[in-house]
Amino acid sequence: MANTTGKSIIRQVVAIGIGAAIFVALTTVQIPIGFIPNTALQVRAAVLAFFAAVFGPVAGFAIGLIGHALGDALFYGSVWWSWVFPDAIFGLVVGIFAKKYAVEEGGFAVKQCVLFNVVQLVSNAVAWILAAPVLDILIYKEPANKVFVQGVTACICNVVIVAVLGSLLTFGYSKIKTKSSSLKEEE
Numbered sequence: 001m002a003n004t005t006g007k008s009i010i011r012q013v014v015a016i017g018i019g020a021a022i023f024v025a026l027t028t029v030q031i032p033i034g035f036i037p038n039t040a041l042q043v044r045a046a047v048l049a050f051f052a053a054v055f056g057p058v059a060g061f062a063i064g065l066i067g068h069a070l071g072d073a074l075f076y077g078s079v080w081w082s083w084v085f086p087d088a089i090f091g092l093v094v095g096i097f098a099k100k101y102a103v104e105e106g107g108f109a110v111k112q113c114v115l116f117n118v119v120q121l122v123s124n125a126v127a128w129i130l131a132a133p134v135l136d137i138l139i140y141k142e143p144a145n146k147v148f149v150q151g152v153t154a155c156i157c158n159v160v161i162v163a164v165l166g167s168l169l170t171f172g173y174s175k176i177k178t179k180s181s182s183l184k185e186e187e
Helices: 002-025 043-055 057-076 081-096 110-140 144-186
Strands: 030-032 040-042
Touching: 002 043, 002 057, 040 043, 040 144, 043 057, 043 081, 043 110, 043 144, 057 081, 081 110, 110 144
Parallel strands: none
Antiparallel strands: 030 040
């Protein structure tokens, strides 16, 4: 049992490292929403949801926290903590349901995809409509009307990108896991 736990911890650490690195690399890959400042469709949201769905809440939280903080620091020169923590919250909540998605077992089908998308929708709402604006107001003294519009827009953008790209990534990985397991059983 200790060996399995050791492998699990190593797997988590590797997933966090790879996930955070990909998240950082994708920081500037975005499609701006021209009418709302500082909001965009961001591919990294789908990657975060995928890693959380596969590796669970600890990985989801850490990837959101580390990836967003490093991405902000490297590409924008400072860390906007009121938007870092919502990504960590999003990763945590999506990851809590990782076992129910059955990605590792190759069971990510329609029912699991619907659950994944309900969870990501609720998680995005909590992160971007509630946490981000409130933290913007508390930490940076931003005007409420501005940050709630940004939060709603960020939520909608993330829900769309995760529903499309996140679902496709998770479905594809799950099917690869199924084929990989089948090949191992044949040997």
